[in-house]
Amino acid sequence: MSILVIAEHDNASLKSATLHAITAARKLGDDIHVLVAGGDAGAAVAAAAAIAGVGRVLHVDADHLRQPTAENVAATTLAVVARGGYTHVLAAATSFGKNVAPRIAATLDVAQISDITGIEAPDTFVRPIYAGNAFATVRSMDPIKVITVRTTAFDAAPATGGSAVIEEIPAGPEIRTSKVTGQEFSKSERPELTSARIVVSGGRGMGSGENFRLLEALADRLNAAIGASRAAVDAGFVPNDYQVGQTGKIVAPDLYVAVGISGAIQHLAGMKDSKVIVAINKDAEAPIFQIADYGLVGDLFEIIPALTRELSA
Amino acid sequence: MKILVSVKRVIDFNVKVRVRPDGTGVETANVKMSMNPFDEIAVEEAIRLKEKGIATEVIAVSCGGAACQETLRTALALGADRAILVLTDVELQPLAVAKLLRALVQKELPQIVLLGKQAIDDDANQTGQMLAALLDWPQATFASKVDVAGATATVKREVDGGLETVEVALPAVVTTDLRLNEPRYATLPNIMKAKKKPLDTLAPEALGVDVAPRLVTVKVTEPAKRKGGGRVADVKELVAKLRNEAKILS
Numbered sequence: 001m002s003i004l005v006i007a008e009h010d011n012a013s014l015k016s017a018t019l020h021a022i023t024a025a026r027k028l029g030d031d032i033h034v035l036v037a038g039g040d041a042g043a044a045v046a047a048a049a050a051i052a053g054v055g056r057v058l059h060v061d062a063d064h065l066r067q068p069t070a071e072n073v074a075a076t077t078l079a080v081v082a083r084g085g086y087t088h089v090l091a092a093a094t095s096f097g098k099n100v101a102p103r104i105a106a107t108l109d110v111a112q113i114s115d116i117t118g119i120e121a122p123d124t125f126v127r128p129i130y131a132g133n134a135f136a137t138v139r140s141m142d143p144i145k146v147i148t149v150r151t152t153a154f155d156a157a158p159a160t161g162g163s164a165v166i167e168e169i170p171a172g173p174e175i176r177t178s179k180v181t182g183q184e185f186s187k188s189e190r191p192e193l194t195s196a197r198i199v200v201s202g203g204r205g206m207g208s209g210e211n212f213r214l215l216e217a218l219a220d221r222l223n224a225a226i227g228a229s230r231a232a233v234d235a236g237f238v239p240n241d242y243q244v245g246q247t248g249k250i251v252a253p254d255l256y257v258a259v260g261i262s263g264a265i266q267h268l269a270g271m272k273d274s275k276v277i278v279a280i281n282k283d284a285e286a287p288i289f290q291i292a293d294y295g296l297v298g299d300l301f302e303i304i305p306a307l308t309r310e311l312s313a
Numbered sequence: 314m315k316i317l318v319s320v321k322r323v324i325d326f327n328v329k330v331r332v333r334p335d336g337t338g339v340e341t342a343n344v345k346m347s348m349n350p351f352d353e354i355a356v357e358e359a360i361r362l363k364e365k366g367i368a369t370e371v372i373a374v375s376c377g378g379a380a381c382q383e384t385l386r387t388a389l390a391l392g393a394d395r396a397i398l399v400l401t402d403v404e405l406q407p408l409a410v411a412k413l414l415r416a417l418v419q420k421e422l423p424q425i426v427l428l429g430k431q432a433i434d435d436d437a438n439q440t441g442q443m444l445a446a447l448l449d450w451p452q453a454t455f456a457s458k459v460d461v462a463g464a465t466a467t468v469k470r471e472v473d474g475g476l477e478t479v480e481v482a483l484p485a486v487v488t489t490d491l492r493l494n495e496p497r498y499a500t501l502p503n504i505m506k507a508k509k510k511p512l513d514t515l516a517p518e519a520l521g522v523d524v525a526p527r528l529v530t531v532k533v534t535e536p537a538k539r540k541g542g543g544r545v546a547d548v549k550e551l552v553a554k555l556r557n558e559a560k561i562l563s
């Protein structure tokens with residue numbers, strides 16, 4: 001009975017989301033295998049082998065996995081699963097995991113359990129539905145459980161302390177009907193949104209992309225990541241990868257500061273597990289205040305500069 | 314080329330969903346139902362492809378109870394040419410829906426199937442990817458821009474790091490993200506016209522698909538309530554509280 005975790009990486013390094021998926025895997029069993037499918041991904045393989053609790057790293061090296069499509073990652077994962085012995089296949093519920101895992105599940109003719117937040121038994125899982133307004137406990141009747149893991153619900157496994165066996169294995173068939181032809185990634189010196197200790201998010205109330213500079217100054221003081229509501233992204237203030245919520249990123253930092261955000265359920269779905277929530281909004285009735293630990297009613301254009309100053313003092 | 318677009322009937326996104334006291338699910342009696350918002354975007358994109366002369370026919374599909382007809386009529390009013398209802402009262406999970414859609418694809422032979430990236434009720438984010446796998450087609454998920462030229466679709470995708478562009482050979486599956494387009498509203502004359510457009514009904518058995526659920530719902534519970542509502546008077550008090558009470562700032 002082994003558990004396969006599909007690593008997410010950029011060949012040079014492992015994404016931290018994988019560490020959270022490994023913690024979920026360890027709740028399921030002890031024999032944890034991590035699949036690193038890439039091109040010249042030696043550094044990511046070494047990182048995976050060093051994670052505490054990982055028994056074996058399966059390294060697949062192929063040109064077509066260097067900047068892989070879902071089709072090719074799924075084909076290689078299926079080739080690994082076909083070797084037998086796996087009861088569970090896990091990936092983090094990131095855009096990578098969400099893209100790949102259902103392809104694997106459907107080919108195996110099994111259900112996928114999306115975005116789990118809890119494990120009650122090896123076949124029984126808890127997952128949010130309706131934007132987190134309800135939690136379903138579901139039992140899988142399938143021989144192999146294909147699962148995506150909500151990273152905020154499981155701690156990161158220690159990145160060091162392990163010494164996994166590394167096994168080189170062949171790639172699955174190359175599928176050529178799809179190819180990645182471009183990437184426009186937001187570059188930032190800031191901590192990554194889903195793993196930052198502090199997140200400062202702006203909403204429609206920010207009024208413009210330019211005004212997000214106010215949040216940047218505040219985030220600099222706090223060493224925070226910057227997030228946004230859907231309305232702020234739709235209005236073009238900030239790029240899509242800033243969106244926090246039901247259909248964006250899920251975050252659970254120690255401190256979440258919501259600025260000019262009303263608190264629609266779709267937004268709350270992505271941040272209400274934060275340890276401490278601060279809301280700054282000029283509308284005293286805004287729903288965000290109902291879940292905020294510290295609500296401050298007022299004009300953000302006065303409050304944010306004052307807050308930044310106070311923190312510098 | 315034909316385009317198949319799937320539309321799910323879900324609890325409207327504005328409704329505050331409540332868990333049933335017996336823990337068997339959420340309250341659906343007397344609750345407003347609507348087309349899944351991501352599917353509105355999918356329908357809009359399909360219609361735009363027809364308006365551009367790329368698509369020749371747009372077929373809307375919904376799987377579920379008889380009330381899904383209403384959702385299909387909405388799709389027809391928005392501009393779909395005809396509709397198919399796969400009628401069943403069995404609780405449908407993504408794998409079952411993907412199999413039903415595969416069967417319809419094999420009958421209708423569309424070049425593109427458009428789906429929402431996620432249904433806002435089950436929040437599964439699976440069906441499009443599963444359909445692509447079952448058909449052995451390429452997929453372009455979380456689309457924020459779709460360009461079709463010849464036998465290729467070039468799709469910008471919203472991913473965690475920003476945007477990624479993929480090129481997929483048709484036939485292919487595309488799932489929509491929020492920024493792909495802004496759906497139009499149905500006009501009254503089009504709502505009237507939609508009543509006369511063809512809407513066929515089929516049973517899963519007629520498509521040879523076993524739709525039995527693979528996941529058993531043991532129980533549905535409410536999330537833990539968060540204790541909020543605290544207020545501070547000004548910036549000074551906020552910073553003091555974050556330092557001394559929450560101990561988040563040093």
Ligand SMILES: Cc1cc2nc3c(=O)[nH]c(=O)nc-3n(C[C@H](O)[C@H](O)[C@H](O)COP(=O)(O)OP(=O)(O)OC[C@H]3O[C@@H](n4cnc5c(N)ncnc54)[C@H](O)[C@@H]3O)c2cc1C
Pocket residue numbers: 202203204205206228229230231232243244245246247248249259260261262263264265266267270280281282283286298299300301326350351433
């Ligand atoms: C299918 C679907 C998926 C969705 N997914 C998401 C998601 O993942 N994430 C998400 O965030 N939303 C999502 N939404 C959208 C969500 O329903 C809300 O529309 C959105 O969150 C609103 O964003 P907002 O709070 O920034 O804007 P608004 O609701 O317009 O709120 C703006 C707030 O700013 C305040 N304000 C204005 N000026 C000032 C000022 N000078 N000082 C202080 N306060 C000020 C106002 O009082 C107001 O409360 C989704 C919606 C749908 C239908």
Ligand SMILES: Nc1ncnc2c1ncn2[C@@H]1O[C@H](COP(=O)(O)O)[C@@H](O)[C@H]1O
Pocket residue numbers: 319320321322349351352355374375376377405407410427428429430431432433435436437438439440441
């Ligand atoms: N019962 C259904 N009828 C029609 N389309 C569906 C159904 N269930 C899911 N879909 C489609 O699949 C997409 C993703 O759903 P899901 O995988 O459940 O999150 C939805 O946006 C729909 O386009």
